């Protein structure tokens with residue numbers, strides 16, 4: 001149903017008054033597009049290229065039309081100011097001025113605000129993103145360790161069919177279980193976005209109720225997430241917008257595999273997540289520098305700069321980045337994002353993942369035979385490691401007191417005993433693969449052969 005422009009304008013004004021800025025943007029943009037048609041323009045320049053539109057139309061409009069448009073640009077400027085995109089708001093105020101409004105003070109204020117960054121007492125949120133296996137969990141563990149005295153809440157989103165990361169996060173004393181939310185039933189950028197909002201709200205409300213204020217929130221996305229919709233969450237929900245602010249998007253990059261993923265050909269209309277993650281980064285942690293030489297690192301940096309020219313980059317191994325480089329940086333800038341992605345604030349954005357990429361996981365009671373497992377995984381990753389992007393497992397190995405943690409990124413793998421099994425803890429094996437064109441039957445058959453009692457006890461997947 002097409003809403004008449006004047007109704008949409010009223011809704012925008014109400015949303016502005018109630019400080020529902022994200023809704024306000026949707027109302028004002030659609031009402032302005034409808035108004036453009038009234039004055040004879042079929043394009044969307046009225047919202048996307050306001051300066052050009054105003055220059056072209058000022059002389060053609062009646063006084064009454066100019067008055068309406070002037071008010072629309074002022075309201076849109078106020079709404080966008082509410083969201084924090086002051087540079088963009090200044091453009092709207094200037095357009096309103098061109099049409100006769102007296103808004104010098106607002107323009108000056110918006111221009112000054114673009115230079116000054118304000119968090120306004122809100123809890124800072126850091127989005128940790130980066131392709132599969134780039135070092136996000138390694139970094140998260142370092143943050144939790146280094147900020148031992150801080151109350152940091154964590155939202156952990158995993159792509160694997162069987163969740164493994166909960167076993168790999170080493171929470172400190174102030175990051176208790178109630179402050180860690182696991183989301184492994186879908187991707188945070190699409191299917192579980194509602195859960196992300198609900199999770200953030202729950203964390204903030206609990207911290208207020210228990211009088212234990214949060215010092216920060218870290219969101220670790222899946223390696224296949226598009227960071228744009230995750231960032232949009234901080235503008236789309238009013239409660240979240242009032243209580244939290246997006247401090248920065250930190251993208252981990254695997255120095256060895258980044259170029260391969262940037263160059264991967266995708267089917268028509270499907271986005272390349274590795275490119276999106278670099279494009280939206282406020283900081284890049286160029287990790288795994290131990291695996292490549294200097295010339296390769298220079299080439300990786302060159303490729304990063306082709307996508308995100310001005311981003312700050314720090315080279316690391318084992319995600320050993322300076323905390324000042326990634327936390328409390330107030331780097332997220334809505335104006336910069338809008339310059340890159342005009343549609344960022346539209347609430348019906350659609351993005352398509354590569355449906356050849358999937359996950360296959362096993363959750364089995366019982367134990368594996370170490371040698372059989374080693375031989376099988378070595379064979380599998382050698383033969384299929386180009387397409388198997390990521391393998392993770394926590395396994396009960398026959399005769400081993402500790403949990404055996406297996407990790408692989410493409411062909412490079414490592415395994416080591418971790419924490420001991422508790423005396424009354426059931427010995428289980430969890431193993432998950434993420435990759436392109438996975439052959440579930442082959443993986444299942446191979447894994448079954450590694451079990452001490454092949455096929456025994458609750459073969460979950």
Ligand SMILES: Nc1nc2c(ncn2[C@@H]2O[C@H](COP(=O)(O)OP(=O)(O)OP(=O)(O)O)[C@@H](O)[C@H]2O)c(=O)[nH]1
Pocket residue numbers: 130131132133134135136137138139222223252287288289290291316317318319390392407408409414
């Ligand atoms: N050689 C090398 N290995 C690293 C480095 N940083 C992390 N790793 C290893 O790489 C593997 C993947 O690291 P994670 O921190 O789990 O990566 P991730 O991005 O959280 O992985 P997903 O959540 O599955 O996307 C682990 O085995 C790490 O120990 C590094 O700088 N060099």
